[in-house]
Amino acid sequence: MEINIAKDYTRAPGGRFIKDGPNSGEDFRNKILMPKYLEAKDKKEKLIVNLDGGYGYATSFIEESFGGIVRITKDKNILDIIEIISNDSPAWKQIIAQYVRDAEKQ
Amino acid sequence: MKKQIGNIINNMLYLICIGVERMKKISYHQKVMMDKKSKKYLYQRTKNNKKNKLKCIKNEYISTGIIKSNTYIANAPTILSFFHNPEETMEFFEDIINDTKKHRFGRKYFFNLSQVETLTIDAVMYIIAILKNLKTTNIYNFRFEGNVPQNELSKKLLDESGFHKFVNSNSRNVKPNTNKIQIVTGKLLDPNTASEICDFVNEICEKDIKFTKALYEILIELMDNTTQHAYVEKEDLTVSQWYLFVENKDNSIQFIFLDTGKGIPATINKKIIVESKIVSTIFKKNDSEFILSTLNGEFRSKTKQSNRGKGLPWIYNHANNKNISNFIIFSRNGCCSVQENNPVKCMDYKNQIFGTLLAWELNKNNNTFKEDTDYGN
Numbered sequence: 001m002e003i004n005i006a007k008d009y010t011r012a013p014g015g016r017f018i019k020d021g022p023n024s025g026e027d028f029r030n031k032i033l034m035p036k037y038l039e040a041k042d043k044k045e046k047l048i049v050n051l052d053g054g055y056g057y058a059t060s061f062i063e064e065s066f067g068g069i070v071r072i073t074k075d076k077n078i079l080d081i082i083e084i085i086s087n088d089s090p091a092w093k094q095i096i097a098q099y100v101r102d103a104e105k106q
Numbered sequence: 107m108k109k110q111i112g113n114i115i116n117n118m119l120y121l122i123c124i125g126v127e128r129m130k131k132i133s134y135h136q137k138v139m140m141d142k143k144s145k146k147y148l149y150q151r152t153k154n155n156k157k158n159k160l161k162c163i164k165n166e167y168i169s170t171g172i173i174k175s176n177t178y179i180a181n182a183p184t185i186l187s188f189f190h191n192p193e194e195t196m197e198f199f200e201d202i203i204n205d206t207k208k209h210r211f212g213r214k215y216f217f218n219l220s221q222v223e224t225l226t227i228d229a230v231m232y233i234i235a236i237l238k239n240l241k242t243t244n245i246y247n248f249r250f251e252g253n254v255p256q257n258e259l260s261k262k263l264l265d266e267s268g269f270h271k272f273v274n275s276n277s278r279n280v281k282p283n284t285n286k287i288q289i290v291t292g293k294l295l296d297p298n299t300a301s302e303i304c305d306f307v308n309e310i311c312e313k314d315i316k317f318t319k320a321l322y323e324i325l326i327e328l329m330d331n332t333t334q335h336a337y338v339e340k341e342d343l344t345v346s347q348w349y350l351f352v353e354n355k356d357n358s359i360q361f362i363f364l365d366t367g368k369g370i371p372a373t374i375n376k377k378i379i380v381e382s383k384i385v386s387t388i389f390k391k392n393d394s395e396f397i398l399s400t401l402n403g404e405f406r407s408k409t410k411q412s413n414r415g416k417g418l419p420w421i422y423n424h425a426n427n428k429n430i431s432n433f434i435i436f437s438r439n440g441c442c443s444v445q446e447n448n449p450v451k452c453m454d455y456k457n458q459i460f461g462t463l464l465a466w467e468l469n470k471n472n473n474t475f476k477e478d479t480d481y482g483n
Contacts, residue, residue, distance in 0.1 A: 011315075012297035012322075015330045021295035055301050055315060056322035059420065060330050088316055 001040050003032060006053030016060035025064030033065055034072070040081050051086040062092065063099045070103035177214040178205050186219070187226035188436055188463060196457035199232055203460060209246050217252030225260035227267055228463055231289060231349045231364045234272045235461070238291075239344040239366045267351065287352040293345070295333055300325040303352055310354050311470050320429055321468060324421050325350070325363075328464065331418070332365045344460060358431070358467040366461040393440030394452035401435070401442060401450075421464075430466040437462040 005013065009032055014023035033049070040047035051057065069078055079100055086092040180202050185191035202215060217233060219225075237243075237250050250273075255261045268288025269275075287306055290299055303325060304318035311317060332348040346367040353360045391399070403419035418435075425433035425444040434443040439458040443451050 010297070012301040013326075014297040015295040015326065015333065020330065020333050021297070023297050024295075053315075055297075055304055056319040056326070058295075058323060058326040058330050060334070061326075089319060 001036060001043075001045055002048040002050065003036055004050040004053060006050075008032060011054040013054060013057050013061045015058055016064040025058075025061035026068065028061070029065045029068050034069060037069055037073075037078070037082065041075075046083055047081055048083045048085060051084065051092055052088045056089075057092070059095070062096060063103075066096050067099045067103035070100055071106065076104055176210060176212055177216060178202070179216045179218055181218045182222050184221055185224040186222045186229045187224060188228045188232075188459065189226055189434065189465065190224060192436070192441065192453075193455050193457060195229055196455055196459055199236065199459070200457045202236060203240075206240060206242055206246075206248065209242065212247050212249070214249045214251065217250070219255045219260075219264075220253050222255040222260050223257045225255060225257075225263050227263070227289070227351045227353070227362050228364070228465065230264060230267045230269050231351065231362065232459070232463075234269065234289065234291075235344065235347070235349065235364060235366045238272060239347055285354040287350075289349055289351045291347055291349045292329070293333070293347050295326065295329040297326060299350070300329070303350070306352060307359055307468065310359065320424055324424065324430075327418075327420060328363050328365070332367055355467075357471065358469050360467050361465065363464045364461060365463075392452075392454045393438045393458075394442055394454045395440070397435060397437055397440045397442045398450065398452055421466075425466065430468055433464075433466040435462065435464045 003009075005028070009028050010023045012023060013025070013028070014021045016024060017026045018024050036047055066078070066082070069075070069082075079097060084093045084096055180198065182198055183191060183194040186195055186198070188195050205215075206213070233252075240248070242248065254264055266283050266286060266288070268290075271288070287303060292299065300322050304315065304322050307318050307321060308314060329348050332346055344366045346365070348366075349364040351362045400418050401422035421430075422433070422444070424430050428446075431446050432443075434441065436459050438460075439454050439456070441453045441455065445451070
C-alpha cells in the first residue's frame with residue numbers, strides 16, 4: 001500500500017491543525033493517513049508514505065500527521081508498519097522517527 | 107383660665123390645619139415645579155461642567171502647538187527604514203502607537219511622508235500593519251490619512267509595493283512589477299501563497315520545485331508561527347497577522363516578513379512567568395538575547411511540547427548553513443543579524459518594534475540547498 005502525499009493529497013502542505021489553514025497535517029491524517037494505516041495494520045501489510053514531489057513540509061504538518069497517529073491509536077512502533085520514502089530531503093526520515101518516539105513518551 | 111387655654115389650643119389646631127392645607131397645595135403644584143427645576147438645574151450644571159472641561163483640554167492642546175483639535179501629525183524621518191535607520195524609524199512608529207493607547211475617540215492620525223528620501227518595504231509593511239491591525243481602531247474610531255514622499259524613488263517604491271491596495275488612495279493603481287511580489291497578508295497559514303512564491307523564484311532562477319524546498323518550508327514555518335506562537339491576550343495591541351514581500355534583485359531575491367504578534371521577548375517572558383513562576387526580572391535578558399536564545403532553540407515560546415517551536419531555529423540553521431544570506435530579525439527592542447561570513451550580531455535599541463520583522467536573501471547562484479539540515483534539533 002502506498003501514499004504519495006503530493007499526488008494523493010496536495011503538493012503544497014500547510015500547518016498543523018485544520019483551524020490553522022488549508023492542507024493541514026490534521027486534515028491529511030484524518031482523510032488519508034489514518035484510514036490507510038488502520039487498513040495496513042489489519043491486513044498486516046506495509047504502508048509506504050512517499051514525501052517526494054511536493055513543495056516541502058512544515059515540521060508541524062509532519063508531526064501532527066505521524067505523531068498524531070501515535071497519540072490517537074496509542075500504538076507503539078508505528079514505523080514497523082509505515083515506511084517513509086523521502087529522497088528529496090532524506091533528513092525527514094530521522095525527524096519523523098524522532099517525532100514518533102516523542103509522541104510515544106507523551 | 108380654662109377658656110383661655112382652650113382658645114389657645116383651638117387657635118393652634120386651626121393654624122396647624124391651615125399649615126397642612128397650605129403644605130398640601132405647595133406639594134402638589136410647586137413641588138412638581140421645584141422637582142423639574144432641580145433636575146433641569148442639575149442637567150444644566152453638568153453640561154456646563156463638561157463643556158468647560160473640554161474647553162480647557164482644547165485650549166491646552168492649542169496652546170502647546172503640538173496637537174490641534176484631535177489630529178496627530180506623524181512626521182516621518184528622512185530615512186524611514188528599520189534596516190538602515192532602526193532607532194529613528196522605531197521611534198516614529200512607537201510614538202504613533204503610544205498615542206493610540208491614550209484612546210482618544212475619533213482621533214485622526216496623519217502620516218507625513220513628504221520628507222522621506224529613503225524608504226524600504228519593511229517600513230511600508232509596518233504602516234499597513236498599524237492601519238489594519240490595531241485592535242483599538244474600530245473601537246475608538248481612529249482615522250488614518252497621509253501623503254506620499256516627494257522623493258521620486260521613494261514614491262516609486264511605495265507605489266510598487268502594493269501599499270495602495272490597503273488604503274483608499276488618490277494615487278493611481280500601479281500594475282504589479284514582474285520583479286516583485288507585492289505585499290501579501292493573511293491571518294492563517296497560506297500554502298498557496300507560499301507555493302506561488304516558490305514558483306516565482308524557480309522561474310527567475312530557472313530551477314525546479316526541489317530548489318525551493320527549504321524556502322517553502324521557511325515560509326510555511328513563519329506563517330505557522332504567526333498563528334501558533336503568538337500569545338493572544340486582551341491587552342495585546344494588535345491582531346496577529348503576517349505580511350510578506352518578495353523582490354528580485356540583481357544577484358539575489360529578497361524576502362521580507364512581518365508578524366504583528368506579541369513579539370519574541372514578550373512571548374518568552376510570559377512563558378518564564380507562567381511556567382517557572384519566577385518574576386522575569388530575576389532572569390532579565392536583553393531582547394536581543396531572547397531572540398538569539400529562540401534562534402538557538404532554547405525556549406519553546408507557547409507550548410510545552412518539544413515537537414513544536416522549530417520554526418525560527420530551523421530558519422537560523424539555514425542562515426548558518428549559508429542556504430540563505432543577510433538574515434536579520436527584529437523583535438521588540440532587539441535585533442539579531444547573520445551577515446555573510448560573519449558571526450551573529452545582536453543589538454538592542456531604545457525604542458521597539460511591535461511584533462517580529464525578518465528579512466533574508468536567497469542567492470540566485472545557489473545550486474542546491476545543503477542536505478540534512480538540522481531542523482533545529
